[in-house]
Amino acid sequence: MKVAIVGASGYAGGELVRLLYHHSSADVVCVTSRSLAGTPLDEVHPHLKGFTHLKFENPAPDTMDVDVAFLAVPHTAAMTIAGKLLSRGIRVVDMSADYRLPKDVFEKVYGVTHTDYFKAPYGIPELHRKECTNAKFIANPGCFPTGATLAAAPLARYAHTVIFDSKTGVSGAGDNPSATTHYPNVGDNVNPYKWTSHRHLAEMKQELAGLGSSAACYFTPHLVPVNRGILTTAHILLKEPMETKEAEKLYRDYYKDEFFVRYQKPILAAVRGSNFCDIMVESEGLRVVAISAIDNLVKGASGQAIQNMNIMCGFKETDGLDAAGMLP
Structure with missing residues (x-):
């Protein structure tokens, strides 16, 4: 399964690449950044050197050839591309706040007009697994x-x-x-x-x-x-x-x-x-x-996003994620 990470230059994007490297069925083929296009991913995320040869790209949403896209973008940015990806049959896990709340609540809390609202499952799997199963789009919760x-x-x-x-x-x-x-x-x-x-x-x-x-x-x-x-x-x-x-x-x-x-x-x-x-x-x-x-950055962001991807795509829920923490 081909995966894109939209907005991969931040901490959440780096965590997605790190965790998905160990996933049995997901292959990250596209990492995007408007300002870093052409830059090797491991120059921004040096801990990933040797694990990826990807470079940042800046493709238009209607040219992305992937099965799943993670939107690791600021709020208000996801609403400009989510619908375009869905219309092409790409499953989406949105890590921004754009689809976590009803439209009126979002607009009141964030002080902006939502330009492309639709209702989405709220992805705490332990509480909403049924709604997330086989979903085309999941709103990943805040940390x-x-x-x-x-x-x-x-x-x-x-x-x-x-x-x-x-x-x-x-x-x-x-x-x-x-x-x-x-x-x-x-x-x-x-x-x-x-x-x-x-x-x-x-x-x-x-x-x-x-x-x-x-x-x-x-x-x-x-x-x-x-x-x-x-x-x-x-x-x-x-x-x-x-x-x-x-x-x-x-x-x-x-x-x-x-x-x-x-x-x-x-x-x-x-x-x-x-x-x-x-x-x-x-x-x-x-x-x-x-x-x-x-x-x-994991259960509060990228790990839970992968857990949601696993549920929506029918993979084992722990795939790519069944690793212990780091103590001390």
């Missing part, structure tokens, strides 16, 4: 909503309020340097940002509602001095008290058939480089604390 939703899902219908507090690595900000990601501002520091207004909150609210929950939902992210990972603490305030043993059983049963969700102490280093989400819970009666750990 924060992935870790947060998986942390809260088993208890969502029992909650009246859910508060997410996430600590994220610097790679989540992308590969363009800024004052926010400048080392002296990040090192030995913890920086809360967008305390009440992060765009990913809309996805969290959407997913809780889809799980049959009427719970109020709040979210605050913090930037911490690590390269990769998101550690999310979900404070789940319950309608009725629940003991820890009951909550643990609920989580173990909920995820018992999910290869990529492990019930164990969440440690960022234990999931680094992997597609796993590690979760553990503890209760004090009316409040359950559920903590999850994911790699923001």
Whole structure:
């Protein structure tokens, strides 16, 4: 199966190439970048030297000869090309925000007009596998909503309020340097940002509602001095008290058939480089604390995108992804 990665110069694009190299049925044949056309891929992603001889291209969507395309592009960019790819029979996994939310919610949250809206499955496979199976297009979730939703899902219908507090690595900000990601501002520091207004909150609210929950939902992210990972603490305030043993059983049963969700102490280093989400819970009666750990570039982006591709194309769901994390 021939694969294109549209917008392959960033961290997510590099992770797609790295992971797909080990996929039994996927061959990356096209990596695109408007500004880097003609540049060897391994000049931008030096860790991939020896694994690929691809060069960046800048083809028009109607000339791409592939079976699947990953859109690793900024929001508003995907909507200009997604429909063109679909019309040519190319399956698409969109890693931008363009199709994760209803049109009116997207336009309110992102402050732009959606020019080519259609409804797409929201690709948290553990929650939406049925909708993603044989789909032509999947909206890959945001990194924060992935870790947060998986942390809260088993208890969502029992909650009246859910508060997410996430600590994220610097790679989540992308590969363009800024004052926010400048080392002296990040090192030995913890920086809360967008305390009440992060765009990913809309996805969290959407997913809780889809799980049959009427719970109020709040979210605050913090930037911490690590390269990769998101550690999310979900404070789940319950309608009725629940003991820890009951909550643990609920989580173990909920995820018992999910290869990529492990019930164990969440440690960022234990999931680094992997597609796993590690979760553990503890209760004090009316409040359950559920903590999850994911790699923001893998389960939070490229790994989950490949997991979605596997589901939509009928491949083994773990193909290209069944590797352990890197500890220490």
